[in-house]
Amino acid sequence: xxxxxxxxxxxxxxxxxxxxxxxxxxxxxxxxxxxxxxxxxxxxxxxxxxxxxxxxxxxxxxxxxxxxxxxxxxxxxxxxxxxxxxxxxxxxxxxxxxxxxxxxxxxxxxxxxxxxxxxxxxxxxxxxxxxxxxxxxxxxxxxxxxxxxxxxxxxxxxxxxxxxxxxxxxxxxxxxxxxxxxxxxxxxxxxxxxxxxxxxxxxxx
Amino acid sequence: xxxxxxxxxxxxxxxxxxxxxxxxxxxxxxxxxxxxxxxxxxxxxxxxxxxxxxxxxxxxxxxxxxxxxxxxxxxxxxxxxxxxxxxxxxxxxxxxxxxxxxxxxxxxxxxxxxxxxxxxxxxxxxxxxxxxxxxxxxxxxxxxxxxxxxxxxxxxxxxxxxxxxxxxxxxxxxxxxxxxxxxxxxxxxxxxxxxxxxxxxxxxx
DNA sequence: GTCTATAGTTTGATAGAC
DNA sequence: GTCTATCAAACTATAGAC
Numbered sequence: 110x111x112x113x114x115x116x117x118x119x120x121x122x123x124x125x126x127x128x129x130x131x132x133x134x135x136x137x138x139x140x141x142x143x144x145x146x147x148x149x150x151x152x153x154x155x156x157x158x159x160x161x162x163x164x165x166x167x168x169x170x171x172x173x174x175x176x177x178x179x180x181x182x183x184x185x186x187x188x189x190x191x192x193x194x195x196x197x198x199x200x201x202x203x204x205x206x207x208x209x210x211x212x213x214x215x216x217x218x219x220x221x222x223x224x225x226x227x228x229x230x231x232x233x234x235x236x237x238x239x240x241x242x243x244x245x246x247x248x249x250x251x252x253x254x255x256x257x258x259x260x261x262x263x264x265x266x267x268x269x270x271x272x273x274x275x276x277x278x279x280x281x282x283x284x285x286x287x288x289x290x291x292x293x294x295x296x297x298x299x300x301x302x303x304x305x306x307x308x309x310x311x312x313x314x
Numbered sequence: 315x316x317x318x319x320x321x322x323x324x325x326x327x328x329x330x331x332x333x334x335x336x337x338x339x340x341x342x343x344x345x346x347x348x349x350x351x352x353x354x355x356x357x358x359x360x361x362x363x364x365x366x367x368x369x370x371x372x373x374x375x376x377x378x379x380x381x382x383x384x385x386x387x388x389x390x391x392x393x394x395x396x397x398x399x400x401x402x403x404x405x406x407x408x409x410x411x412x413x414x415x416x417x418x419x420x421x422x423x424x425x426x427x428x429x430x431x432x433x434x435x436x437x438x439x440x441x442x443x444x445x446x447x448x449x450x451x452x453x454x455x456x457x458x459x460x461x462x463x464x465x466x467x468x469x470x471x472x473x474x475x476x477x478x479x480x481x482x483x484x485x486x487x488x489x490x491x492x493x494x495x496x497x498x499x500x501x502x503x504x505x506x507x508x509x510x511x512x513x514x515x516x517x518x519x
Numbered sequence: 520g521t522c523t524a525t526a527g528t529t530t531g532a533t534a535g536a537c
Numbered sequence: 538g539t540c541t542a543t544c545a546a547a548c549t550a551t552a553g554a555c
Contacts, residue, residue, distance in 0.1 A: 160533080
């Protein structure tokens with residue numbers, strides 16, 4: 110009986126092909142711009158003809174949708190990893206250091222890939238709206254952030270909103286006005302401290 | 315001799331037609347999205363056929379270019395008017411009130427028109443880059459803002475950068491997560507105060 | 520300056536053979 | 538599941554009559 114193992118192998122192969130297609134789509138997005146992705150271009154990079162993509166994705170927007178989910182999932186994993194690193198160093202009890210790591214990690218993640226940032230945080234593709242399933246990891250990431258804020262004693266909705274706006278503003282300014290540079294990257298720590306003062310967080314001991 | 319008056323009338327009529335075309339383009343941008351502007355659509359709204367637009371603009375990007383310059387010019391005029399209003403009320407000597415008016419005016423201007431904000435502050439149209447002439451009013455607006463900061467004793471480049479990022483972040487968060495609402499609009503005054511504290515501005519007397 | 524006609528491209532998506 | 542062939546639609550831009 111080799112029915113089950115075969116099904117697994119086939120499913121794995123399918124999944125691998127999907128990932129190859131998404132990788133190619135990210136490549137195009139980074140080189141040509143997010144909205145400049147074409148099925149022909151993506152297909153060529155995985156050695157296919159454009160119509161073959163429809164065996165793996167129902168439409169072009171379905172590709173954007175998978176990319177959206179992928180980006181937010183990866184973002185959450187990156188933040189989680191940074192958090193665990195901080196905990197291992199014993200710095201998790203320092204509230205300002207904890208906030209600084211959150212901000213820095215998210216900032217670096219966003220700034221390192223303009224196309225990805227546009228897909229995640231701006232509504233730049235006409236007619237594309239993420240499906241609820243693709244949106245879920247984005248909601249999770251924000252909820253995790255708010256939970257961490259609560260652990261620091263920051264409970265009000267508007268406090269979290271202010272954090273989100275400030276870090277997001279630094280990201281957008283960096284990408285728009287000094288891409289590849291560090292003019293706003295340098296301000297992240299200062300911004301977090303300003304925020305921590307406003308939130309009444311104690312100094313780290 | 316009616317050569318000169320005729321030339322004036324003709325030039326005025328041309329200018330009026332250009333403005334009608336731009337108005338129509340803004341209309342399309344607000345209804346369908348900035349990148350969804352088509353020459354057919356714009357032309358139809360001014361009662362023309364698409365090719366006729368080429369008598370007034372050299373290309374589609376030339377229309378975006380004129381819109382870009384128009385938006386920033388209007389923005390600067392709006393801020394200037396708000397500033398003069400504050401001066402008339404005798405509040406110009408209060409540094410925090412002055413900063414608050416700047417921030418609030420720019421915030422309201424940006425949030426009131428998503429398409430305009432995208433054109434002014436995001437690079438969302440593939441292949442469009444404003445010409446130096448269209449970019450000039452944007453530079454002027456930023457320079458004026460920095461001059462006003464200097465008048466308040468704020469001189470470092472990074473201080474202005476932080477202001478720009480914070481207000482920009484509030485705008486983007488408002489437009490992206492609560493369009494038409496006021497969840498981040500409510501935070502503008504608080505954000506300015508937080509900033510003023512960080513910059514060491516004295517309390518208004 | 521505006522029109523009609525159309526060139527010239529590009530694109531997402533479908534049909535059907537293999 | 539991938540291919541070839543092709544559709545149907547949309548768009549910017551140009552040519553040339555009026």
